[in-house]
Amino acid sequence: MAVGTHGESYANPHPPVPPHGASRNGAPGLEGLAQVAAKIRDAVESVIEGKPTAVRLALTVLLAEGHLLIEDVPGVGKTMLAKALARSIRCSVRRVQFTPDLLPSDITGVSAYNQELREFEFKPGPVFANILVGDEVNRASPKTQSALLECMEERQVTVDGTTYRLESPFMVIATQNPVEMEGTYPLPEAQRDRFTARISMGYPDPAAELEMLDVHGQSSPLDRLTPVADAADVRALVEVVRRVHVAPSVRQYAIDLITATRRHPDLRLGASPRATLQLVRAARAYAALDDRDYVLPDDLQALAVPVLAHRLLPTAEAQLERRLPEQVVADLVNRLPVPAPRR
Structure with missing residues (x-):
């Protein structure tokens, strides 16, 4: 995007x-x-x-x-x-x-x-x-x-x-x-x-x-x-x-991303509600460093792996296949639809 x-x-x-x-x-x-x-x-x-x-x-x-x-x-x-x-x-x-x-x-x-x-x-x-x-x-x-x-x-x-x-x-x-x-x-x-x-x-x-x-x-x-x-x-x-402002659609995008980790078949432990809060807080800081007073979905995408991957536990099958949580999060970011911007 x-x-x-x-x-x-x-x-x-x-x-x-x-x-x-x-x-x-x-x-x-x-x-x-x-x-x-x-x-x-x-x-x-x-x-x-x-x-x-x-x-x-x-x-x-x-x-x-x-x-x-x-x-x-x-x-x-x-x-x-x-x-x-x-x-x-x-x-x-x-x-x-x-x-x-x-x-x-x-x-x-x-x-x-x-x-x-x-x-x-x-x-x-x-x-x-x-x-x-x-x-x-x-x-x-x-x-x-x-x-x-x-x-x-x-x-x-x-x-x-x-x-x-x-x-x-x-x-x-x-x-x-x-x-x-x-x-x-x-x-x-x-x-x-x-x-x-x-x-x-x-x-x-x-x-x-x-x-x-x-x-x-x-x-x-x-x-x-x-x-x-x-x-x-x-x-x-x-x-x-x-x-820093987070639009309702961007908040929902963060929720969708977190929820997807809890339902993924390769993960036996998804991201917690604390992870949701910290992802949005980090996105606010990330946006501010770009001199923006609003968060974009791009900010959540850029931070998804470093903020979420270490909290996730893969299943035994995923471990045998050497499928890392970082790969799972990256795939979710690529697959989930980005919220449509407000007209």
Whole structure:
């Protein structure tokens, strides 16, 4: 489907977001979002060469108030992408190296007895940060992985019966190796469903790898990366994204796509209602990055595989035939009719 042909037909007749500049209350409009997002993208791409699609998806997840799972073989830049995105924003960042002996309290925090005060006091864990970088998350035990469930969905942590709210923005950027790698535990379905999108870095093309030898040869480009935005900027941009319009026909298209995964014969577990919400949120952010205040079906199509595939479980027959969930979602996108634009 051509993006520009009928794009205006999906637009809001009463747009809540000014197309350019600042909104009435002084918050940044779409033009301000595009400018700040471009600075963040350029900062990350100064470290990650030749991966513009992965960088854009990471930025989309950030603006959609989601969490990102980066899965690939060792050495292709998963942790580098996570750290570059975190360093490009002036906010609190914590990193956790997931290992088999890591405990849930090592992530959430623990209540320790203070001898001087003669009472228990809470010592926050690394999850109390704006961006939490979890390196090799599937090398920890399922019990430790489950420590992230509450904070990723509800933006809070409960320890010893007391609930602590997390600051906004809050984003988990986790990396993992494929399950075929030695010493890994597969992420449970509930954990995968809380990640807005999963991306793979892939090997760089020869030209980008040659440039990497020059850029990374003497020192890490992360050392030269300076923040280009802060937490307040991200919060303001998130507010802009929330007001991006989604036409009723586009919403129905998202529902049709999700419903098709639940009825597909190659899948024993389809996408959840949480997946529907996160697909639409990501589409809003994706549209805003294109300087649009309305979502097109093209946005849902572009995000369907990274947002949905990791949540789906293939049947045993599909696994034997090596039919991946990514292929199923791509086929559904090609087969489902696109909603007709409003005349």
